[in-house]
Amino acid sequence: SADDLLEPSWVRREPDAVAPVLAGPIYRLRGRAGGGIVHMRSFLARRARIEREQREARRVRIEREQRAARRTELENSVLHEVGPAGTRDIPFLEASPGWFEGPRENRFFADWQRSSACGHRIFDHWAFDIHDLDDRGRREIDFIPRPLKMPAGKLALGVNISVHRLMERIEAIDAEIGLTFAWFFLMTHGRWVDPDVGDAIAEGLRQGRVRLPGRDAAVLLAWADKKYLF
Known part of the structure; x- marks a missing residue:
């Protein structure tokens, strides 16, 4: 029932005078060694944070790979310079050091x-x-x-x-x-x-x-x- 969800009977509590007050629904994790109690609001916030961190890590990895590919492309490229003496090919890094x-x-x-x-x-x-x-x-x-x-x-x-x-x-x-x-x-x-x-x-x-x-x-x-x- 809704009452059992918000105030589950299986949670052991100390007398009211010393019992910690938890806000929000409380759930028991099944299959967890030794059991456990999780505050759902905190759980969801932590889950969202982990997802953001994983997405950021993927983004950084992809950008790093793209930069590496771009660097290799530039290092292997050649510029064609046209001047009074004619045309000459210059390696990119020689033309743009640093x-x-x-x-x-x-x-x-x-x-x-x-x-x-x-x-x-x-x-x-x-x-x-x-x-x-x-x-x-x-x-x-x-x-x-x-x-x-x-x-x-x-x-x-x-x-x-x-x-x-x-x-x-x-x-x-x-x-x-x-x-x-x-x-x-x-x-x-x-x-x-x-x-x-x-x-x-x-x-x-x-x-x-x-x-x-x-x-x-x-x-x-x-x-x-x-x-x-x-």
Whole structure:
């Protein structure tokens, strides 16, 4: 009966003065060693929590497998670059080093804040070509930085060019753009300053042959250790 359900006669209780008060229906678990009493409301809450945890674990596992498959796909891919010298094939990770080290977009803004450039508004010097795509059910967002002012020519690492000459060239670029450390951010794009220039200057810093302001040196050395490019 309903009375037996809400107040089952098989539950042994202490005298009312010391008996714990349980809210809600109480059920006995059959087939459980030694028997047992379960508070149904707590049981259902626990069951729902376990189900949520299992679903979350499955979701995380599936996403991890998808990321691994995506990484393998990218690592094995080749980019076709067309330039004045013709067409050449570049392995994806060579063209985009540090792709798996964290969002390059976030690093670009973080490096701006950490460097001498932070005294200027980033939007006074850069526009951002933002992409928001849905690729086969997977959302991908990124941006490509576009300088509002570009140097007259590209700075490349020429044969036998000294690191001191490179320092003169990057200072000239900064003066031309009107922004300290402008050359570094142009380098992350790669079109106006060759990334090899950054590697050469970073090596000069390590050897004590050249100097940069402390905050700029830290940014450059971190980039040289884990590169990102657009």
